Amino acid sequence: MRLLLLLFCLYTPFCFGQTKEAPSTNPKIQWAATYLHNGTVNPGFQLNGTWIFKENIKDKKKAGLINRQQKRQFALEGRLGFYWDPLSHISLFNQYLFSYRWVFEKEGSPEKTWTLAAGIGPGYQRNFYEETYEVDANNQVKKLKSASRGFVSSTLDVHFIRARKNKRFSAWILGFNNTFLYHYNATIAPINNFYFGFRFNFKPKT
């Protein structure tokens, strides 16, 4: 399990680093890879795909000097990630978010675009335990080859995106979410995730 985890950690950024294709110019689909930090010290990683399916644009003139565009976007986001609780479990999760985004863009300065997004949606989390022994009703003990347990979840998410000029990784992302695990020990239990990373394969329209 640890070997797989290590290979995944090393392989994923390696793959992104080897991409030779030009970044996509389609702003409707965005991809991001972020370092994820769960709880106090649990490290993790997250891949994020976003589809912007509706956009409203409003021009704003500020003091008659600079044109600003205010965009309001509706997006669907899919996330796949993991975190590692060193003494307890490795968790794989996915989340599906419906998000509303406020995009603030200055005319002629796409690098100064920034976005604030808030989302909500369901998900699923599966926790894997390293060494587990099952004791049945007849008091027979059996070592399990792999032990895991699943929880349906829902997530409240807020993140901030800042565009970067002429970079392969076209924006950086900073976010926080609160995920609630249902039927966790007969209750609903929250976990907090903080994440930071980069958007890739996407070039903002100028």
Next chain:
Amino acid sequence: MKNWKYLVILFFAASFFSCQKNDLSNLKDVLHVRRNNADMPAYIYGNGASKVFLVILHGGPGGSGLEYRVGEYKDDLEERYAVVYWDQRGQGMAQGNYERNDITIAELVEDVEALALTLRHKYGDDIDLFLLGHSWGGTLGSAFLTTDDYQNHFQGWIEVDGAHDFPEVYRQAVKTYQSIGSEQIGLGNDLSYWEEVLKRVAEVDTINRNLEDFSYLNITARSAEEKLTLSGAINANDLSAISNSLINTTFINSKSLANASGTMTNQTLFRNELLDYSATPLLNRISIPSLILWGANDIVVPVALAQQAFDSIGSFEKELVIYPASGHSPMITDAAKFSQDVIRFIEKYK
């Protein structure tokens, strides 16, 4: 300079695998016990080559095993024995999918047996198991040892400030507040604090026990023991215990999961069972060697329960030790003496 990336990767890869293999004399194992829809982690540290495993039942309900891996006493114990810090069902990092009616003392008793069976399965039938229960762990340990022939899994029982009889805890807490409060007022210590406490304690309904009064008695006991520490009646905590505790519970456990789950478990047990739970009439069933350790100034579970446990336990091999300058956690406030007493007991009966 190009090679620095490879050096960083090599460093992380090396550190990732560096502490995987344990030798038996320096165990650092984490295993999970799965029973009836719960996965309960046991963190095992210390000298497994001794073939002696000390299982610690944590307090609460709602605590966690690693809260007890603190201070000097754990160094002494881990040097000689393997110490098993176990998260009980619905507490610490124990995870599961079950209903609230699965949170009962009887269910947790079965979990303790599952843990004992698992330890023997992994480490061999020739290991010696000792059980130590602190506070709520004393309740669970007493319930376990008085159920069927479960005590045969263990070579000895160590009860530390254990709440084996909640109605008696309730009664004695009122008396203890009154006696210690009056004494502290007589000495001129924290007058306004103790006067306020005595005023509120006088309103406690001692005939019809209720959760509101019990919560007051229980929660206020923590601040009252802090006052006693400042006045010198209780020894101060050693600093290593405080730092260990921070590391173990804040930085390792996922606090939000543990808090939500532990609170639910605590409330469920108190609402359904604990307020009226007493193992005292059954303690005469305990026939294995027993050691009862108590802080004389314990306000959470008053010292009168120590004598009650000693008188009621059926074993012919039993001992009572009172620590005069300790409160609810003598393993922290009288660490050296505490670990000596535990080691002496285990050496005698292993």
